[in-house]
Structures are given as C-alpha cells and as structure tokens.
C-alpha cells in the first residue's frame with residue numbers, strides 16, 4: 001500500500017512570496033520521515049504540497065515535480081481530490097466532527113468520497129480502522145457516543161482511524177502530538193511505529209526527541225532570515241542527523257545551539 005515519493009526542484013509560493021526554495025528529496029515507502037527545523041522554515045508548507053493541500057489557499061502554487069511511484073501529482077490529468085484520498089493527513093489539533101458519533105467519524109471520509117457501503121462492510125471498516133489506530137478497545141462499547149466525548153489523545157487516534165479508513169498509501173502528520181499530554185503522545189508514537197508497516201509516513205515535529213524516536217530518516221529545513229525562503233539543508237538517516245550531521249547548521253539545531 002505504501003508509495004515512494006520523489007520531489008524534484010520544488011519551489012513553493014504564496015502569491016509572489018517564495019516560501020520554500022528548491023527542494024529535492026526522496027521519501028522511502030513504509031518508512032517514517034521527520035521534517036524538523038525552526039519556525040517559519042516551511043515544513044508545514046512543504047508537507048501540504050505532498051497531497052496538493054497547499055493550492056487550496058488562493059494564489060498558492062508550486063514549480064517542480066512531486067512524483068509518487070513515478071507519477072507527477074501535479075500532472076495535467078491528475079485529480080487533486082484523488083491525490084488527497086491517496087495521501088491522508090492528520091493535523092496538529094485533533095479535529096473529529098464533534099457532534100458526529102465515533103462510528104460516523106471513522107466513516108466520514110469514506111462517505112465524502114461517495115462510497116456506498118453496506119452496514120456489515122461499514123461495521124468491519126469501523127472496527128479495522130479503530131484497531132489500526134489502537135483505539136478499538138477503548139471505544140468499542142460506545143461507538144454511538146459523539147467524537148467530542150473522547151480525550152484529546154483518543155480524538156487524535158480517532159482522526160488517524162478516519163484517515164486510514166479511506167485506505168490511503170501515504171499519511172502526512174503535521175505536529176500530531178503538539179496538543180497532547182506525554183502519555184497520549186507516546187500512544188501516538190507507538191502507533192506511528194506500527195503504521196509504517198503499511199504506510200509511508202511523513203511527520204512534522206518540533207520535538208527533537210520525537211523525531212529521534214519515531215523516524216527512520218530526518219530532513220532538516222532552515223531559513224536564512226525573515227522574508228527569505230526556507231530550504232532543505234540536509235536529509236539522512238535519523239541517527240546520522242542527530243549524531244554526525246554534514247552541516248554545521250544542522251548540528252547547531254539538533255544540539256539546541258540554534259540562534
């Protein structure tokens with residue numbers, strides 16, 4: 001199910017503003033890739049180009065290519081909605097539909113895609129998605145309760161269940177633990193470790209320990225100053241980035257000497 005992503009010479013704009021310049025990288029299938037770097041260097045912006053969410057902002061556009069298994073996501077004949085189905089996203093703040101039941105939250109993406117499914121298929125999908133998100137045991141007896149009845153960490157796992165219910169190939173996570181307590185954070189980190197057996201996962205995190213714990217490869221982005229574009233400084237095995245990075249700026253950032 002997982003897919004390899006090849007980004008080539010990507011420039012990312014908001015109107016005339018070049019927010020991220022000249023990124024090329026390869027993201028391996030069935031692995032976890034972490035994006036780290038100081039605020040404003042374009043991690044989230046770059047992440048959103050991987051499922052064409054960037055362009056929903058008026059004036060936002062890209063130059064260059066993002067290939068998934070060799071197919072350019074920005075090709076003329078590519079439907080952005082299909083791309084977003086294939087490349088799921090989990091956001092910083094858990095955002096289940098609050099009044100919708102837990103069950104319907106899991107099925108929300110599937111229903112949005114106009115897939116008609118039988119009651120028994122839906123039951124199976126709800127169970128497998130909630131199991132996949134390590135939430136089933138906690139909610140199996142209250143599937144009709146609203147999404148808002150869950151704790152923050154449970155809500156985030158519900159959002160992950162909703163994302164995987166549409167059977168994407170890639171999961172993008174934009175600081176998925178930043179609104180969670182340490183125990184819920186560990187639960188999500190464990191889950192990420194399990195999900196990578198099936199999915200290609202890309203995670204933006206401000207938490208260096210988290211990047212070190214969950215990712216196989218790490219990409220460090222940096223920015224030369226306000227108004228300047230963010231750039232990819234280096235990308236390598238996570239252990240290398242945290243022990244013997246090639247660039248001084250990376251060393252300064254990961255050792256906390258930044259700025």
Ligand SMILES: Nc1ncnc2c1ncn2[C@@H]1O[C@H](COP(=O)(O)OP(=O)(O)OP(=O)(O)O)[C@@H](O)[C@H]1O
Pocket residue numbers: 014017019037038039040041042043044045046057227230
């Ligand atoms: N909707 C937008 N319109 C215009 N500029 C934007 C928009 N979103 C982000 N930017 C700009 O793009 C640049 C990169 O922002 P982005 O949020 O991607 O950085 P980031 O590395 O994810 O930051 P943080 O770690 O603080 O979340 C910044 O200069 C930001 O001000």
